[in-house]
Amino acid sequence: MNAFTAVLEGLPLTVGLTLAAFAIGISGAVPLALGLSSPVVPLQLACRLFVDLVRGVPIIVWLFLLKFGIQIGTFKFNPVGAAIVGLGVVSVAYLAEIYRGGLQAVPRGQLEAAHALGLPRGSTFFRVVVPQAFRIVSPSIATYLVGLLKDSSIASTIIVAEMVFQSQSFARQHPTVEGILPYVIVGVVYIALSLPVAYLSRWLDARMRKVVHV
Amino acid sequence: MSWLTAWAGYLPQMMSGLGVSLMIAAVSIVAGYPLGLVLSLMVRAKNLAARTLGLALVEVGRGAPALVILYLFYYGLPKFGIAFESITAACLALIWNAAAYSSEIIRAGIQSVPRGQLEASNALGLSQRDTFFRITMPQGMRSAIPGLMGVAIQMFQGTSLAYGIAVPELMKTAYNIGSQDFNYLQIFTLAGLCYAVISMPATWITVFFEKRMARHA
Amino acid sequence: MTLSPPADSKLVPRLGIKLDNISKRYGDHVVLDDVSLHVEPGTVTALIGPSGAGKSTFLRCINLLERPDAGTIRVAGHTIEPGKAVNGRDLAALRSTVGMVFQSFNLFPHMTALKNVSFPQQRVLGRSKEEADARSMQLLERVGLKEKAGQHPGRCSGGQQQRIAIARALALDPSIMLFDEPTSALDPEVGLEVLSVMRELAADGMTMVVVTHEMQFARDVSDTLVVMADCKIIEQGDPKAIMSDPAEARTRRFLRAVLER
Numbered sequence: 001m002n003a004f005t006a007v008l009e010g011l012p013l014t015v016g017l018t019l020a021a022f023a024i025g026i027s028g029a030v031p032l033a034l035g036l037s038s039p040v041v042p043l044q045l046a047c048r049l050f051v052d053l054v055r056g057v058p059i060i061v062w063l064f065l066l067k068f069g070i071q072i073g074t075f076k077f078n079p080v081g082a083a084i085v086g087l088g089v090v091s092v093a094y095l096a097e098i099y100r101g102g103l104q105a106v107p108r109g110q111l112e113a114a115h116a117l118g119l120p121r122g123s124t125f126f127r128v129v130v131p132q133a134f135r136i137v138s139p140s141i142a143t144y145l146v147g148l149l150k151d152s153s154i155a156s157t158i159i160v161a162e163m164v165f166q167s168q169s170f171a172r173q174h175p176t177v178e179g180i181l182p183y184v185i186v187g188v189v190y191i192a193l194s195l196p197v198a199y200l201s202r203w204l205d206a207r208m209r210k211v212v213h214v
Numbered sequence: 215m216s217w218l219t220a221w222a223g224y225l226p227q228m229m230s231g232l233g234v235s236l237m238i239a240a241v242s243i244v245a246g247y248p249l250g251l252v253l254s255l256m257v258r259a260k261n262l263a264a265r266t267l268g269l270a271l272v273e274v275g276r277g278a279p280a281l282v283i284l285y286l287f288y289y290g291l292p293k294f295g296i297a298f299e300s301i302t303a304a305c306l307a308l309i310w311n312a313a314a315y316s317s318e319i320i321r322a323g324i325q326s327v328p329r330g331q332l333e334a335s336n337a338l339g340l341s342q343r344d345t346f347f348r349i350t351m352p353q354g355m356r357s358a359i360p361g362l363m364g365v366a367i368q369m370f371q372g373t374s375l376a377y378g379i380a381v382p383e384l385m386k387t388a389y390n391i392g393s394q395d396f397n398y399l400q401i402f403t404l405a406g407l408c409y410a411v412i413s414m415p416a417t418w419i420t421v422f423f424e425k426r427m428a429r430h431a
Numbered sequence: 432m433t434l435s436p437p438a439d440s441k442l443v444p445r446l447g448i449k450l451d452n453i454s455k456r457y458g459d460h461v462v463l464d465d466v467s468l469h470v471e472p473g474t475v476t477a478l479i480g481p482s483g484a485g486k487s488t489f490l491r492c493i494n495l496l497e498r499p500d501a502g503t504i505r506v507a508g509h510t511i512e513p514g515k516a517v518n519g520r521d522l523a524a525l526r527s528t529v530g531m532v533f534q535s536f537n538l539f540p541h542m543t544a545l546k547n548v549s550f551p552q553q554r555v556l557g558r559s560k561e562e563a564d565a566r567s568m569q570l571l572e573r574v575g576l577k578e579k580a581g582q583h584p585g586r587c588s589g590g591q592q593q594r595i596a597i598a599r600a601l602a603l604d605p606s607i608m609l610f611d612e613p614t615s616a617l618d619p620e621v622g623l624e625v626l627s628v629m630r631e632l633a634a635d636g637m638t639m640v641v642v643t644h645e646m647q648f649a650r651d652v653s654d655t656l657v658v659m660a661d662c663k664i665i666e667q668g669d670p671k672a673i674m675s676d677p678a679e680a681r682t683r684r685f686l687r688a689v690l691e692r
Contacts, residue, residue: 052414052417052418053410053414055413055417056409056410056413056414056417057371057406057409057410057413058371058372058374058375058385058409060374060375060377060385061374061385061388061402061405061406061409062406064385064388064389064398064402065398065399065402065403065406068392068398068399068402069398069399069400069402069403070399071399150277150278150279150280151279153279153281153282154279154281154375156281156378157281157377157378164279164281164282164285167282167285168285168289171285171289171290175293176293177293177294179289179290179293180286180289180290180291180293180294183282183285183286183289183290184286184290186278186282187274187277187278187279187282187283187286190277190278190279190282191273191274191277191278194277
């Protein structure tokens with residue numbers, strides 16, 4: 001087996017982990033972002049504390065906490081479960097902050113115009129604010145997805161057999177110069193995987209600037 | 215209560231781990247910022263070789279996970295006879311990481327300087343050099359400050375990855391303690407709090423700066 | 432483009448502007464179509480016309496902030512022809528004899544008012560800091576802002592910023608001053624402060640080209656009124672004559688629209 005195929009063996013898990021955590025993130029962040037933008041102060045502060053706490057602790061600590069620290073009855077996380085939940089919760093916090101920024105960036109005049117027209121609160125939010133906010137944040141979301149892809153590599157530290165883990169085990173079995181290869185290859189694969197998303201982000205950004213003048 | 219007494223017992227060891235983490239973070243940003251500035255200049259250089267090298271260093275430093283760069287330095291390079299102590303490898307990897315991120319932030323800051331500033335400088339007959347170093351760069355660097363503070367926080371958190379190459383920083387210290395008495399929940403919670411106690415106020419200060427600068431823009 | 436050094440700068444103390452057959456386009460979009468304008472030394476020329484007429488672009492050609500595609504530019508004894516490169520030092524020399532004031536002031540926000548005025552003198556004219564600061568204080572006093580010397584532009588009102596910007600341009604002892612809608616970003620009453628500084632300058636005999644929407648200023652202060660529309664000069668001459676009896680229907684429509692506001 002050569003270094004390249006060794007690295008690629010971890011690819012499905014890397015992609016799977018990333019997408020699973022991303023799915024948790026983009027949906028879980030919605031209520032949290034609403035909480036962050038809520039006029040109810042205690043709720044807003046509680047959400048703020050949650051977001052800042054989750055982001056204030058390195059991902060590796062969350063993964064170890066879940067993998068080794070959590071035991072409820074006979075239940076313990078397996079490595080992949082801990083990685084998905086850990087990365088998912090971290091995504092929820094980061095994406096909620098991105099959503100909140102987007103909601104805030106919609107010009108006040110839009111709300112005032114909607115109120116002046118007598119639009120109900122629901123339509124004002126879902127038909128006026130959200131579509132504009134989504135355009136504003138879509139490049140940031142794409143950028144976050146690239147970050148999440150790279151962060152999924154941290155799952156290798158709790159023995160999830162993704163690409164970096166596969167690279168390490170190949171390197172360990174090949175204590176020659178060949179052992180450096182998987183690290184180079186895995187780096188290139190990450191960059192190659194990021195390129196389309198980075199490109200998408202740039203495209204969304206250019207499009208957003210055309211539609212919304214910020 | 216038992217948690218608090220346990221934590222009090224762990225604290226001396228944890229503090230020395232935290233010291234190592236802070237030291238690595240400090241080294242990575244103190245070297246990473248100036249290198250980031252150099253990279254941002256290289257990326258916009260006229261010389262093709264300098265530009266290509268600059269772009270490659272930035273794209274790899276940002277595009278590859280920090281953990282991979284860390285392993286490359288620690289496990290990879292010794293195969294070519296270049297061996298580092300684990301702590302040196304951690305510093306080098308994070309310096310690269312910090313430089314790559316800083317360079318993008320500095321570049322964006324410089325790009326955000328209004329066109330009118332360049333026009334005014336040109337209309338006054340200031341040289342290209344003066345225009346860049348005295349007009350564009352000071353303003354660009356100023357708007358890069360919150361982003362650069364963000365990089366510092368990211369680097370501090372990134373030191374936890376040095377666990378992977380057995381640097382005795384905070385995370386590794388916590389793991390070692392945990393593997394003695396198996397009370398992982400207790401020790402990793404303490405580790406998380408140690409990181410949060412520094413990261414959270416640092417983030418708040420960054421946000422404060424960001425808001426203040428948005429107001430003065 | 433090439434810049435020949437001022438041939439007769441010692442013989443002619445004040446120098447005019449001769450722009451001949453200037454054309455400029457961005458891709459398929461024509462901005463200036465064969466425009467010519469001569470400005471006598473010591474006179475004030477007001478450029479008016481609807482937005483998109485090419486006034487600002489034309490003004491920017493005078494100090495080469497825009498490079499025209501065709502035409503000849505003679506400014507303050509320098510001659511520039513398209514198609515030949517301009518060396519940086521010549522360009523700087525030309526630009527320091529032509530002062531420019533922008534709609535959005537463009538003061539350097541990281542420098543105090545004094546530094547804004549002194550810094551270009553030090554770097555472009557090679558004056559010492561003391562010399563430059565002395566001249567700056569003189570000019571700040573002239574625009575009525577001596578007390579703002581130590582403040583950053585962010586702490587000054589729009590009208591004050593624009594007056595500092597005028598002082599900054601004057602500090603390089605230009606023989607020509609260009610104004611690109613200097614009061615458009617200001618409240619009417621604040622604009623008056625700026626206009627009064629400009630009136631004094633005109634009274635002192637400065638050669639000025641002013642793109643403006645201030646019709647009263649154009650009528651009272653300018654020697655020549657130039658009306659631009661659709662990338663061309665459609666009419667020029669005595670301001671009072673044109674304003675009371677425009678020759679072109681396009682001018683009449685523009686004046687009516689502006690004056691009825």
